[in-house]
Every structure is written in structure tokens, then in C-alpha cells.
Amino acid sequence: MTNQSAKTGGELLAEALAIHGTEIAFGVPGESYLALLDALVGGSIRFITCRQEGGAAMMADAYGKLTGRPGVAMVTRGPGATNAAAGVHIAFQDSTPMILLVGQVARDMRDREAFQEVDYRQMYGALAKWVAEIDDARRIPEYLNRAFHTATSGRPGPVVLALPEDMLSERVAPPPAVDRYAPLEAAPTPAAMADLHRRLAAAERPLALLGGGGWDAESLARVRAFAEAADLPVAASFRCQDYLDNRSACYVGHVGIGINPALAARVKEADLLLVVGARLGESTTAGYTLVEPPRPRQQLIHVYPQAEELNRVYDADLGIVSDVKAFARALGDLAPLDGSRWAAHRAAARADYEAHIEPLPVPGALQMADIVRWLAETLPEDAILANGAGNYTTWVHRFFPYRGWRTQLAPTSGSMGYGAPAAVAAKAVHPDRPVIAFAGDGCFMMHGQELATAAQYGLGILVIVVDNGMYGTIRMHQEREYPTRVSGTDLRNPDFAALAAAYGAHSARVERTEEFFPAFETAMAEAEAGRPALLHLIIDPEALTPVQSLSQIREKALGAA
Template identity: 40%
Template sequence: MPGESFLSLIDEVDRHPGLQLVSVRHESGAAFMADADARLTGVPAVAMASRGPGSSNLAIGVHTARQDSTPMVVLLGQVDSQLRGREAFQEVDLTAFYGPITKWAVTAERAEDVPELVARGWQIATSGRPGPVAIAIPSDFVDAEAAELQRGGRRAGAAGEQSHLAATASDLAARLLAARRPVAIAGEGARPARDHLVAAAERFGIGVCTSFRRQDAFPVDHPNFLGHLALATPDATVDAVTGADLLVVIGTRLDEITTQRYRLPAPGTEVVPIGRYGHGGIDADPADLLAALARHDGPARALDWAPVHAAVDAWSTPPAVATDGGVHPAAVISALHRQLPPDGIVTNDAGNFAAFLHRYWRFPATTTQLAPVNGAMGYAVPAAVAAATAAPERTAVAVVGDGGVLMTGQEIETAVRLGAPVVVLVLQNGMYGTIAMHQARDLGRTSGVDIGAVDLVRWAEGLGAAAYGVTEAGELDEALGRAVTGRRPAVVAVRTDPDVISPTATLAGLLERVPV
């Protein structure tokens, strides 16, 4: 987001032949886009914002990157160096502000330090458990001339590292073969080596779950797939993880949602984390270790996970239901399945509508999911814009509620300006559904959750996008088909039934159960 504290930096990036400058409509959009771009490409993107107000707006996406283990470099403009510490105009102590939500936060004390700080920040962001770093640069340092920092050279000890990796893989293979019921939880760090994870699962009889909002880490149609550990999880999945005697945690944190509010793993389960996503475990890149494990010579064995897989499959089958007050959310997900190409990119926002996506979306092996594990609303649209910019040959679809789209949907203008063919699928039920559900269940009434009957079709057209309104299930396929094949920014606004609050409950039913 352009700001007066780093004018020369914006100018230099815009004129650099190897860089793309993307100007956004809100700083949160910049951070969400940087998060999505890094996840899709494997290379950190740079998010830039200006001092106090700008850095405050940017923070939500930086917190997302921290909890999602996404590498990101954040460059923050700061007040002039001679004005620091005097509460100058828009001044914030950015090192203190960003410290808790980054791997490393620093303010440049001298102009000549900036190249070294950026190089060090890049290394920190991409090593171990990936994450964001923040570098604050006083505005008078931005104009300083600096010699180009030369870095490179081969890493020492590569042969020794490969030997150690092979030995580590051999030890893990023995532990897997000795286990009675080995289960793996696959997350972000497992995605780059999904084929190797499949090979290892087949060779050693590993049942595989995916961590929260990492549903693309393992193919759902594989007989060793045991389900997605989310806010709503089938009993068969929880029982399989509970019954594991060896739990291999691959490239993910054991966060609150994945562990079902820290009830998993069960006491007595041996836990082996791979990657620096937790304490202890195997300090190796998950993709490298999975590749070594898949290549490992030695005995193999198969385990029958069919009953668990069948139960998860049945739980995830969309119901054939109709409603009187709008389109059923499950019908929206089913139509998206029919219309999205197999190599599509799905970005999903936070909200109760996402429960239908998580439960009923069957991720093909070539589909990518980008979603915030910290539950940040407003993620999906900027993330899809970034995905459509980074991979224009693929179809990027943001699945979002009306609450989330009204937070960051202005980035549709960014997509129009860039020519990024993003599709925004809005499930519009006129409320903040998650909060309404909790209020109805706990209080027997709702308050502060209503969203007006916004005409999202006219709104989207005003931003320059194609737009399609859907009020009946029979209109879904045509609208989505036109949006997907149109190859231009498009919004499909679906009026969903506000009473269908989750896959297992209605709002009216919850309100009736609590005496007012």
C-alpha cells in the first residue's frame, strides 16, 4: 500500500525489471496476498506498508502468516530517524508492535544496515518453521545509496547432510514398521512432497489425516486417507488418531483445532514431529525426509484403513436437500465441484459457510487450498487475487461469506486492474453466521450479527467485474460455468438459506433449545 514514508522504494520496485509492484486497496489485502503468493510459489513475497496506520492495517495478514507458518518479508516505512521516540506523526514502535506476531522484528538504526537486515530477514523467514519477519526502515534511510549485497556460494556439508538424512529416514522406517497403528497428520510442510507421502503411506501402512485447512496435503480418494481435523470432525477420524501408537506430525503445528482443543494425541502415543513446527522431533525439511522415506530400501507392510476411510467418505457426502428460504450451502459446494477444473485453486475465508466447504469439498489431487488457520475473515478474496496473478493459467476461486467479502472485496478492483481472472463465490446469508450460531446456542437470541441485503451484483459490476446473482439451486451451474470460463474477474453471489447455519443444525432449532 503506497505510503509517504517509502516513496523511493516504491519507485525503485516499479522500475525494476525483475519485480512486480502490486498496489492494493487496503493493507490487509497486501499481507493476505503476500501470504497466498508464498504458499503457492514457495518463495516469500514482500508486503509493504507505511508506519502507524498502515502497519496496523497490515498486521492481520502478518499474524495469519505467523500462525500459518508462511514465509514473508514485511518492509515497514517509519518516521525519520531524527524524529523517532518523540511520538511523531503516525509513529509507532514497530519493533515492539510486530515482535509478537513475527519470527523477527527489527528497526534499522543506520541506512547502511538495511541490505544486511533484509538478507538476514529472508534467511530467518525461510529457515526452520517458516514465518514472517518485519523490518522497519526510517524514511530518511530509504533514499540512501547502498552497494549491492553479494551473496551466494554452495552450502558446505551437503554430502554429510544427505548421509544424515538417509540414516534418519532408516530409523523412522523401523519405527513405522514396529508400530501397530501408525498415523500421520500432514500439514503445510507436507504439501511439496505429497506424492512421496503417498508412497510412504502405502509402503509402511500409515493412515493419514490432514491438519486444519490443509485438505490438499493428501488425496481424499486414497484408501489410507482418514479425514480432515477441523472444527467439525467425524468420530472415525478422531478415534483413528486416538488409537494410534505412533503419530507422525509432518510439517504442521499441533494447534488447537487440529488437536480438537488439545485432546489429541492420546496419552501414551509416541509423537514424532518432522520439521521445526514444534518441540523436539526430527529437525529436517519435511519434503526432503518424505522423499528419503519413499526411497528407503527394506521391508514393507500394508494396513487396512478401509473402515475409517469409508466412514469419512460417507460423512463427507453432500445431502440431496432443498430449502424454502434460499439455496442450501451444500448445493453450492456440489456445483463448484462440477464446474471447477481439477487444477483449480480454492481460497476459503472464515465463517460458518466454510463448514460446508470443509465437509463436502472433495479435493482432487491437483487442486490447491489456501486458507487461514488463524480464522482471519477477509482472507479469501485477496488470496485468490494473488493466486490468479501468480498462476493465471489456473482457475482461482475465492469461497467467502457476505461478511468476509464486505471486509476485503474491494481487492476485486485490484484484480480488474491487473487483469487477474479471479472468481469470487459468495454465500450470502445476511449475517455473521458463526456468531449467530454461538449466540443462538448459548443465549437463545442473536444480536449485532445482521448484514443488510447488499446488492452484490451491482457492487461487483461497479468494481469492474462480471457478476451473476443466484437465488435458486438450478441457477448455480450456469452462473459458475460462465464465471469460470469467462477468464475475467467475476463474482457469483448466491442467496443461501440463513436458517441452514451448519451442516448439522438450523438457526431456528438452536433458538428453540435455549429458554429466553
């Protein structure tokens, strides 16, 4: 081996990432992986420098959602890795392909509690599909090959690889290269699809429910064609509302937090549930009450890419281990279904949905439902909406009809702070599409500093901060459980418009509904020119939910005491 042929671990890692199709990496630099950063210089991978590792990991998750390929985040050891945990948890619960690369102490320093040393196998063991540490630079192609396959095969999810600092700078003879990963795919058996067809044909009140990871536009188009041909009602699991065009006559609503009571009743009353890709978790099942474990009242056909998930919580009448793409293709091979038996049922469910998304007034001069409905009528069909967690999201989820695949970026894990970093990633991936991030005042302060990242890279996102001066969701629960006893939920906020201006963004304060429309037009013009923008919306604290004010929640709790 000559010095000319030898390569550092960092160079081998950068090459392996490129072989597997990595275009962008999000990260916060650290001395523990300087050799990898150096190897990126002049290469094909764009490194986007973030302002906090949690934001970088959330950007990687958003990238994975948007592309179907693993989003890559790079962080340093110790506090860098712990900061990134929130994004890894999102990717795990959302079934998003992601790879987190973590700098690690040198190999001869391990097990001494060296500076910022952490055992990442223990730390991330319950948050990732696979956690490993690369001790030998010659095995980098092997580890990266496994990482990309693990992140994308079966139930997609995050992989964490720790990178000892000296391993990255070590020079070794280049090992044999590997080909680009190809996700492994499980397909349904003909017998299972025949059984599914027989059960559906005999149903009277069927309901399909879509969710989970692993989808793409083509597979969802196949599902839509099948549903519309059979007049089959289809609902979306929690924060998966863009899986079926909400304008389709078969789309009947969002089975998640703030569910339409009429739809909740239909889930309970269905004689057959066809669940494809969704785990049927706590948020989708309203705390396991819409579909009760272990033996649901409804006949359950559960299609999922991971055998270990099937019959783990729910005893399915028919469990099908299948990748959602393969299942969607198999639907096209089924004989046509006669949907006349449930046509009226589907039509009534659709009418319930359309009534549910009509705007409702709330206390105060700023009406979120009217604003969201106006956005739905104004934005182009390919606009991407991102949000984190909080009561402000209930207006978006209820009143905005999603019209295309991956126009919604929202964490099913309920992680605050997701909206702004997700929007940054979305604009980096789709620079020609409008990208809007919604955030509450508490939510924005979690990762709002990534607005500086947007400004640095000329990514024209628009952030809409809905400010009610409190942690609204927690206050809602607090008033229900401990009415009038306010503790820990009030917020004294900065001037978000001034803060955004300090980051270099366009900004404006909006206190009334009619002020929003011209402010939005101006902000979008700035965003289209490559300058991020922020609108600071002041909403009445009484407007705690679309259907109940703060005082109404409190009074109901006091009356029940």
C-alpha cells in the same frame, strides 16, 4: 564515491529484493517509502497496488504459500502497518514465508511520537519471526539476506523490516552484493529414522497427520508414495487438505473444525500418530481433546523443523527435528513396511471418509453441498480455491475433494476476509489456472474491496459470496451459549451483485441451486477473459451448518438449560 556510483537506499533495497528472487510486491503506497517505489520503476519487480494494507499482506501470504518463496508486502507507517497486522498474523500461524516492508519516520524524528510513528519491534514482536529497523542504507544487503533466510529456514514465517524515510532517500556507496538466499535445512538422523521405522512396524492402528509449512509438490509426492506402499492411513491437519490427493485410498479426511466424528474417534484410538509438519494446534486437536497434552494417550512421533516446538505442548515419544522436505527424502530410504496388520483399519477409515463427503440437504432452496460437489466434478484439477473464515467454509472443506498441491488457500489462523485477496495473488501467480474465492457475507466485507484490484489488473477471479444475513459462526456459538438472545450478529448487507458491478466485475444473484450452474458458467467465461466475477448466493439463515439448522442448535441449547 561519485554521484554516478552512489545509490539511494531505495535503489539498494529494490536490487536486493530482485537478487533474492522477488517477482511481485503487493502494497498500498505511502510517502514514507516513496524512494523505494521510485526504485521499482523500470525494474523486474511488479508492484500490485492494493486497496487496503490488510489485503496486501494477505496477498503476500498467499504468494508465499503458492511459491514457497517469501511473499513481499509494502506498506506505510502507522495505520498502514497496523492494517497489515492481520496478514502478518496469518503468515505466522500458517508458517508462511513472508516479508513486510514498512515505511518509518525519519531517523532524526524518532522517539518524539512523530507523525504516525510506531515502534515496530514492540508492535510486531509476537507476530513475526524477526523484526528490525534498517538505520544504515549500506547494511541493506545484510538485512535482506537475513530476512529471506529467516523467513524460509526452520519453521517458515514472516519478517518485518522498518525503513526510515530518510534512509531510503540517502545516497551511499554501493556495498558488496550478496548471493541469492538458500534456505537452511535440518535433516533427520539415521538413528531417528530407524526408531521411527521400528515403531511403525510394531503399530496396529497408526495414523499419519500432515500439515504446517515448508512443503512442496515433490516432498508430498514422496510421502504419498511411502504411505501408499505401506497402506498407511493419512489425514490432513486444519486447512491442509491439499497436501495429499483426496482421491488416494490412503487419504482418510480432514482433522480440523467440523471433523468427521468417525475420524475423530480414530485419532483418539490410534496407537501411533506420525505427525509431520503440523504443530498440533487448537483447531487440529479439537481444543486439545483429540490429542491431550502433556502426555498423549497415543504414541506420538512428532516431526517438526523447529526444536523449540517439539515437546513444548506434547511430550513426544520420538521427536525429530527436521525440515519436511528432508524428512520426505529420508522416508524413501527406509525398508518397506508390511501394512497388512492395519490394512483393514485403513480401508475402514477411507470408507468413513467417502461416506462423510456425500452431500446432505439443508433448509432452503439453495443447497451448498450440491453446489460444492458439482464444482468438484466440473473444475479442472489445478483450480485454486481460496476462502476466509466462517461457517460457509464447512461446506467447502467437507464436500470438495482437493486433488493437487496448493489448490487450497485458507488461513489456519481463522482470519476473515482472506479469500478475495488470496485469490488476487493466486491469479497473479497462476494466470492460466481457474481461481475461485469463497466468502461469507461478513467475510467478504472485510477485504472485498480487493475486487477492485482484480479489476484494475485484469485478474479474472471468481468470488462466491454466501449470504445468510449474519455473522454465522458467532451466531452459532451465541445460540449454543445464549439461545434466543441475539446480540450483535445480524447483518444488513449491500446488494453484493450491484457492488461487484460497480467495481467493474461481472455479477449475478443466485437464490436457488439450479440457478447456480448456468450463472457459474457465464461467470467463468467472463473470468477467463480477464474480467473478475462475483456470484451472490442467498442461503436460508436456517442453514447454519451442514448438519444442524439454526433452530436445531437453539432447541438443543434450550433443552439442556
